[in-house]
Amino acid sequence: xxxxxxxxxxxxxxxxxxxxxxxxxxxxxxxxxxxxxxxxxxxxxxxxxxxxxxxxxxxxxxxxxxxxxxxxxxxxxxxxxxxxxxxxxxxxxxxxxxxxxxxxxxxxxxxxxxxxxxxxxxxxxxxxxxxxxxxxxxxxxxxxxxxxxxxxxxxxxxxxxxxxxxxxxxxxxxxxxxxxxxxxxxxxxxxxxxxxxxxxxxxxxxxxxxxxxxxxxxxxxxxxxxxxxxxxxxxxxxxxxxx
Amino acid sequence: xxxxxxxxxxxxxxxxxxxxxxxxxxxxxxxxxxxxxxxxxxxxxxxxxxxxxxxxxxxxxxxxxxxxxxxxxxxxxxxxxxxxxxxxxxxxxxxxxxxxxxxxxxxxxxxxxxxxxxxxxxxxxxxxxxxxxxxxxxxxxxxxxxxxxxxxxxxxxxxxxxxxxxxxxxxxxxxxxxxxxxxxxxxxxxxxxxxxxxxxxxxxxxxxxxxxxxxxxxxxxxxxxxxxxxxxxxxxxxxxxxxxxxxxxxxxxxxxxxxxxxxxxxxxxxxx
Numbered sequence: 001x002x003x004x005x006x007x008x009x010x011x012x013x014x015x016x017x018x019x020x021x022x023x024x025x026x027x028x029x030x031x032x033x034x035x036x037x038x039x040x041x042x043x044x045x046x047x048x049x050x051x052x053x054x055x056x057x058x059x060x061x062x063x064x065x066x067x068x069x070x071x072x073x074x075x076x077x078x079x080x081x082x083x084x085x086x087x088x089x090x091x092x093x094x095x096x097x098x099x100x101x102x103x104x105x106x107x108x109x110x111x112x113x114x115x116x117x118x119x120x121x122x123x124x125x126x127x128x129x130x131x132x133x134x135x136x137x138x139x140x141x142x143x144x145x146x147x148x149x150x151x152x153x154x155x156x157x158x159x160x161x162x163x164x165x166x167x168x169x170x171x172x173x174x175x176x177x178x179x180x181x182x183x184x185x186x187x188x189x190x191x192x193x194x195x196x197x198x199x200x201x202x203x204x205x206x207x208x209x210x211x212x213x214x215x216x217x218x219x220x221x222x223x224x225x226x227x228x229x230x231x232x233x234x235x236x237x238x239x240x241x242x243x
Numbered sequence: 244x245x246x247x248x249x250x251x252x253x254x255x256x257x258x259x260x261x262x263x264x265x266x267x268x269x270x271x272x273x274x275x276x277x278x279x280x281x282x283x284x285x286x287x288x289x290x291x292x293x294x295x296x297x298x299x300x301x302x303x304x305x306x307x308x309x310x311x312x313x314x315x316x317x318x319x320x321x322x323x324x325x326x327x328x329x330x331x332x333x334x335x336x337x338x339x340x341x342x343x344x345x346x347x348x349x350x351x352x353x354x355x356x357x358x359x360x361x362x363x364x365x366x367x368x369x370x371x372x373x374x375x376x377x378x379x380x381x382x383x384x385x386x387x388x389x390x391x392x393x394x395x396x397x398x399x400x401x402x403x404x405x406x407x408x409x410x411x412x413x414x415x416x417x418x419x420x421x422x423x424x425x426x427x428x429x430x431x432x433x434x435x436x437x438x439x440x441x442x443x444x445x446x447x448x449x450x451x452x453x454x455x456x457x458x459x460x461x462x463x464x465x466x467x468x469x470x471x472x473x474x475x476x477x478x479x480x481x482x483x484x485x486x487x488x489x490x491x492x493x494x495x496x497x498x499x500x501x502x503x504x505x506x507x508x509x510x511x512x513x514x515x
Contacts, residue, residue, distance in 0.1 A: 087409045
């Protein structure tokens with residue numbers, strides 16, 4: 001299986017302190033992180049807040065200015081699905097405009113083709129083509145998250161970084177969104193790096209899992225193996241806490 | 244429940260403001276094409292006539308029809324205010340937008356510069372600029388445009404700084420949308436709710452400032468009409484022809500009241 005993402009020996013730092021006149025401290029947030037995401041794979045990323053999950057996702061998306069190590073992508077632009085479905089859609093534009101924007105930025109289709117692609121995808125995510133003219137404010141949280149996911153996949157990236165994509169949603173809606181993510185993975189040949197603190201969600205959807213603590217990956221492997229026979233003390237604590 | 248009542252009240256501000264501004268705009272447009280008398284036609288036999296059906300707002304010291312002159316003066320004031328708001332809003336949005344989105348040292352410097360401009364009374368700074376550039380309509384527009392930039396730059400800057408961190412802007416960056424497009428197509432439309440009240444308030448201030456400057460004799464020069472200039476003339480005849488000052492002043496008040504109500508209504512509608 002070929003990999004869509006390979007990360008080797010990644011160390012990363014944040015700058016802290018006042019922006020003016022030097023005097024900024026360098027704080028290391030990632031320590032010697034190595035992992036890969038294979039084509040069509042869903043890799044879970046768990047860890048408490050402050051463990052470096054967000055830093056790692058930023059590194060993968062190419063948003064970290066200060067790092068050492070290798071980040072090798074097979075796809076040009078990995079996209080992101082955010083936790084909060086309310087700030088991830090531009091309130092000033094229609095759903096159709098929002099979904100067309102990635103295609104406009106990629107510059108691969110003309111206007112008619114873009115509209116056709118938007119209608120097709122809206123059908124696929126279970127909203128229907130007439131939602132193109134609606135505003136985000138007219139949608140429910142679950143519908144917004146569907147549109148956010150659609151906006152991330154419409155330009156056909158190979159890798160999606162999903163940062164707690166269902167944790168702001170109702171439990172019933174969560175299941176629908178997870179199903180949608182799984183369907184889109186098949187149709188669009190996607191891979192996910194799936195960040196969550198909910199081990200049940202990781203168990204349902206992921207094939208492999210990375211466990212992070214204090215900027216390090218302390219354990220990684222197939223979900224069944226890690227969950228059934230955790231080797232690291234921290235993983236055991238997480239599993240015990242999840243029940 | 245409480246939210247509903249404030250919303251209703253906001254609408255009444257908005258509607259009254261819209262009706263009043265609409266009426267004033269109609270009169271201003273009318274004044275561009277038609278006035279009952281020529282605003283410059285003098286009539287020695289009809290000096291200082293009180294308001295009547297022949298002269299709705301009476302006549303002035305040269306026997307000129309005040310209603311016609313108010314229409315023409317409002318025209319001039321309106322056009323000047325329009326230019327001032329247009330120029331300062333465009334520059335303010337550009338400066339505020341770039342500062343808010345990129346931040347950094349330039350942002351710090353420009354924000355402080357804007358703060359120091361607003362620290363001075365506007366009329367005082369306008370006096371300084373006009374004394375450097377000379378009097379006249381175009382210098383008034385130039386001076387006021389510069390003075391009004393900070394009021395737009397400030398509100399726009401804070402909105403851009405806020406939106407920069409929002410997920411939809413982050414997504415746009417990940418998609419490879421260009422910075423210019425993010426600034427003007429993704430963020431700018433979201434600043435309209437705060438920009439629109441700023442524009443109406445700025446418009447009011449522009450009309451007032453222009454009137455004050457013309458009143459003080461550093462604005463629009465005689466032979467051209469302007470509400471401020473007429474007010475300045477009329478104060479000499481406050482006792483013999485009080486309608487001259489009252490009607491001219493009343494026109495300024497109505498013009499500003501309409502736009503104030505409009506901006507108040509807009510702000511309340513946005514829950515501000």
